Amino acid sequence: MNTEHCAITMDLGGTTIKLGLVQDGRLLAATQLEAQSAQGLAGRLPAVQQAIGRLLKEQHLTTGQLVGVGVSIPGIVDSVKKKVLSIDKKYADAPDLDFPAWARETWGLPIILENDARAALVGEWQYGAAQGLADVALMTLGTGVGTSAVIEGKLLRGKHFQAGCLGGHFTINVHGAACNCGNVGCVEVESSTWSIGEKVKANPLYASSQLRDEPKIDFAALFRCAEQGDDLARQLRDECLDVWAACAVNLIHAYDPEVLLLSGGIMGSGAYIVPYLQAKIDALAWTPWGRVEVRPAASLDHAALLGAGYLVTHPN
Amino acid sequence: MNTEHCAITMDLGGTTIKLGLVQDGRLLAATQLEAQSAQGLAGRLPAVQQAIGRLLKEQHLTTGQLVGVGVSIPGIVDSVKKKVLSIDKKYADAPDLDFPAWARETWGLPIILENDARAALVGEWQYGAAQGLADVALMTLGTGVGTSAVIEGKLLRGKHFQAGCLGGHFTINVHGAACNCGNVGCVEVESSTWSIGEKVKANPLYASSQLRDEPKIDFAALFRCAEQGDDLARQLRDECLDVWAACAVNLIHAYDPEVLLLSGGIMGSGAYIVPYLQAKIDALAWTPWGRVEVRPAASLDHAALLGAGYLVTHPN
Numbered sequence: 161m162n163t164e165h166c167a168i169t170m171d172l173g174g175t176t177i178k179l180g181l182v183q184d185g186r187l188l189a190a191t192q193l194e195a196q197s198a199q200g201l202a203g204r205l206p207a208v209q210q211a212i213g214r215l216l217k218e219q220h221l222t223t224g225q226l227v228g229v230g231v232s233i234p235g236i237v238d239s240v241k242k243k244v245l246s247i248d249k250k251y252a253d254a255p256d257l258d259f260p261a262w263a264r265e266t267w268g269l270p271i272i273l274e275n276d277a278r279a280a281l282v283g284e285w286q287y288g289a290a291q292g293l294a295d296v297a298l299m300t301l302g303t304g305v306g307t308s309a310v311i312e313g314k315l316l317r318g319k320h321f322q323a324g325c326l327g328g329h330f331t332i333n334v335h336g337a338a339c340n341c342g343n344v345g346c347v348e349v350e351s352s353t354w355s356i357g358e359k360v361k362a363n364p365l366y367a368s369s370q371l372r373d374e375p376k377i378d379f380a381a382l383f384r385c386a387e388q389g390d391d392l393a394r395q396l397r398d399e400c401l402d403v404w405a406a407c408a409v410n411l412i413h414a415y416d417p418e419v420l421l422l423s424g425g426i427m428g429s430g431a432y433i434v435p436y437l438q439a440k441i442d443a444l445a446w447t448p449w450g451r452v453e454v455r456p457a458a459s460l461d462h463a464a465l466l467g468a469g470y471l472v473t474h475p476n
Numbered sequence: 477m478n479t480e481h482c483a484i485t486m487d488l489g490g491t492t493i494k495l496g497l498v499q500d501g502r503l504l505a506a507t508q509l510e511a512q513s514a515q516g517l518a519g520r521l522p523a524v525q526q527a528i529g530r531l532l533k534e535q536h537l538t539t540g541q542l543v544g545v546g547v548s549i550p551g552i553v554d555s556v557k558k559k560v561l562s563i564d565k566k567y568a569d570a571p572d573l574d575f576p577a578w579a580r581e582t583w584g585l586p587i588i589l590e591n592d593a594r595a596a597l598v599g600e601w602q603y604g605a606a607q608g609l610a611d612v613a614l615m616t617l618g619t620g621v622g623t624s625a626v627i628e629g630k631l632l633r634g635k636h637f638q639a640g641c642l643g644g645h646f647t648i649n650v651h652g653a654a655c656n657c658g659n660v661g662c663v664e665v666e667s668s669t670w671s672i673g674e675k676v677k678a679n680p681l682y683a684s685s686q687l688r689d690e691p692k693i694d695f696a697a698l699f700r701c702a703e704q705g706d707d708l709a710r711q712l713r714d715e716c717l718d719v720w721a722a723c724a725v726n727l728i729h730a731y732d733p734e735v736l737l738l739s740g741g742i743m744g745s746g747a748y749i750v751p752y753l754q755a756k757i758d759a760l761a762w763t764p765w766g767r768v769e770v771r772p773a774a775s776l777d778h779a780a781l782l783g784a785g786y787l788v789t790h791p792n
Contacts, residue, residue, distance in 0.1 A: 236764060246764035295635035311634055318627055318732030319611035320765040326729035329762055331722040334648045334666070341762045343725060350650070406647040409659060413642035414730040416634030446645055446657045448552060448562035449636040 163225040167472040168212055168267065171232040171276065171464040172201065174250040174303035175425075179211050180462065181219055182230070182469030185287030187462050189215045197250035202257060209266055229263045229271040230468030232279035234304065236322045239475070242273040245321065248304065248340050249354070272471045275325045276464050277306030278315060280423050280457065283467030285310055288458030290421055297324075297417040298457070299408060300424035301379075301433075303353045304328055307407070309415040316415070324415070328352070332406040351403035353378050353426075356396065365392035383429040401433070405440035412445045412452050423457035479541040483788040484528055484583065487548040487592065487780040488517065490566040490619035491741075495527050496778065497535055498546070498785030501603035503778050505531045516569035525582055545579045545587040546784030548595035550620065552638045555791070558589045561637065564620065564656050565670070588787045591641045592780050593622030594631060596739050596773065599783030601626055604774030606737055613640075613733040614773070615724060616740035617695075617749075619669045620644050623723070625731040632731070640731070644668070648722040667719035669694050669742075672712065681708035699745040717749070721756035728761045728768050739773035 166188070171178040174197050180190040191211050196204060216222070233254065235247030244254040263271035274282070281298040284290040290298075294313040300306040307327025309316045316324035328348045329341050336345025337355075349355050357377045360366060369392035374381040379400070385393035408420055420441070422434060438454040445452060457463050482504070487494040490513050496506040507527050512520060532538070549570065551563030560570040579587035590598070597614040600606045606614075610629040616622040623643025625632045632640035644664040645657050652661025653671075665671050673693045676682055685708035690697040695716070701709035724736055736757070738750060754770040761768060773779050 246762070311632070311639060316627070319734060320732050320763065322763070322765075323627060323730065323732035326762060329729050330646070330726050331760075332647050332650045332661075334718055334722045335651075343760045343762060345648075345722070402650055406650045406661070410646045410726065410730075413645050414639065414726075416636050416639035418635060444647075444659045446552075446562070446642060446659060447636070447638070449638075 163221065165473055166221065166226050167228055167230050167469045168226060168269070169230040169232070169465040169468040170208065171279070171468065172197075172234070172251065173276070174234060177204065177208060178462070178465060179208065179215065180465040181215050181221065182465055185466050185470070187465060189219050190462065190465070191215060195250070200253035201251040202253050205262065223267045223269060226267070226269055228269045228472040229267065230279075230465075230470075230472040231259065231271060231273045232276045232464035232468045233273065234276050234306065236320075236325065237273050237275045238321050239272065239274050239317065242271060244273070250303075270472075272468065272475055274468060274471055275306070275308070275321075276300070277308040277325055278317070279467035279471065280306075280463040281308040281310060281421065281467065282315060282470050283459065283463035283465070284421055284423070284457050286470045287466050288463055289455050290419060293419055295415075295417045296419045296421060297411045297415045298421040298423060299327065299404070299411060301404065301422065301426035302424035305347050305352050305404070305407065306424070307411060309411070309417065311415055327407055327411050327414075330407060330410045332403060332410065347403055347407040351400040356382060356400070359396060360392065363392055363396070365395070369393065379426045380429045401436050402440070405437055405444065408437055408441055408454070409445045412441065412447065417452060419453045419455050421455055421457050423460055423463060425460075427456055427460050479537065481789055482537060482542050483544055483546050483785045484542060484585070485546040485548070485781040485784040486524065487595070487784065488513075488550070488567065489592070490550060493520065493524060494778070494781060495524065495531065496781040497531050497537065498781055501782050501786070503781060505535050506778065506781070507531060511566070513566035517567040518569050518573060521578065539583040539585060542583070542585055544585045544788040545583065546595075546781075546788040547575065547587060547589045548592045548780035548784045549589065550592050550622065552636075552641065553589050553591045554637050555588065555590050555633065558587060560589070566619075586788075588784065588791055590784060590787055591622070591624070591637075592616070593624040593641055594633070595783035595787065596622075596779040597624040597626060597737065597783065598631060598786050599775065599779035599781070600737055600739070600773050602786045603782050604779055605771050606735060609735055611731075611733045612735045612737060613727045613731045614737040614739060615643065615720070615727060617720065617738065617742035618740035621663050621668050621720070621723060622740070623727055625727070625733065627731055643723055643727050646723060646726045648719060648726065663719055663723040667716035672698060672716070675712060676708065679708055679712070681711070685709065695742045696745045717752050718756070721753055721760065724753055724757055724770070725761050728757065728763065733768060735769045735771050737771055737773050739776055739779060741776075743772055743776050
């Protein structure tokens, strides 16, 4: 087997840690762990190491055949110093971790670190639904709302590594609720998995809603109940879609993309998310040149792993 | 006189056309005309030519001594083809005008065209309050709300020339009013000179407000009446400031600047705009690296002329 460009990759999500061995956009092997992100990341690293060890063994690979380790993580990430600068809720200890030392001591390999929405966009840009585009924005709808952008052929990072990745914290409701991040009326506080439970329970329709019978109130439950005709679920689903539409329009107005990619766990829950957002963008965005196409990511599950793998050998 | 780099410059504002002769960041001579922008631009060009002719004569300059013409104009501008792509309300005929032909036929000179907020930022970046910075955003508060950004040392334009300059059309109120641009709850529809008059008259407090006695309801009137204790003026002033703060936070979250420059006619009306927005940004923006400084532009009147002059010799 040609092992050129083989990399260990990990996508440290709020709910699930995905691990993979990646080679030039191909996922050779993958596995996943529960994230337990509320308990921090340091305590989870031994399990990550063991799982990676099993993957390497299965693939008959040794660390000497690998180019490095690529890590995708939520939050603001210094990709030069390979440090997490700030992270909202999940993995609270991540800013204290020395990722390069960990990778060196564990596998004798270099490591790259990137924000998860940026890693996913890189994966799609190099290998997926955004191949050949020089101007593309991504919105990932999951536990939170992540964003990223490529402008004129360059991945947008900014002076303090926070350009492009904070679209989930655009204010889209100046009269809205306080967000975890300190801002008001952010996309995330108005519509994300972590805020939806409270919204459901605070609504007067809750008493008669079938959402009362759901063991867990997340978007999957919300979309399912809405399709079954539940009034509260329909109302909140449409509110969420309108918040995402406002986020999408702001991304378009901010970054001038040709295509808006949609990614994240919620994309599996509603086939009409893409047409709904496309119609809203067609109606609302100011793009005299034409129409921004809304496109689902090619790989909802592994784009961040593929992107992290690419960044190991193309850090800039 | 050394005439190297001398350029004709014009800033085609919605209310006033400013004209100047510029040399490396120095304004050699300036004049201005009423814009009459509701009647379009073509009919105003003869008056512009005459006024430029007078400036040249006063300065004992001939067109042979000039490097070109720099034009700053609101709207979305193709700076490569030197065309206005889209413009909101003002100068409705501008997309049909052939600016290069006009400059060639009138003065035998090349021309550059740039969005007004970008031209102002270039002026401040090269010669004013943003000198030496590689990451800066600008918000200009005037007839409309213009924005622009420099990221990692590069003026942000984007694929279709609309990156950075559409911050006035960020949605900051998803439940807000319809904007001229087709979007909903834009910064401009929630707070700009063109929208404030309607807001004032629609408010129940208008019947007893001293704003009834104002011949023209603009921000100057609003800020003056607010300082004199008028309830309606205070309420609307604070609402506008909060809308601008949301715009500022979105610019910071989108472009990751070190400094946010404030410019535009309204800056003359309220000395507390800068500290108010600074306090809001300190409280609301997610910038773990430190604090984005809010800074007034060095030249509220002529930054766009200086920037347009710079762009004549540095078009990229």
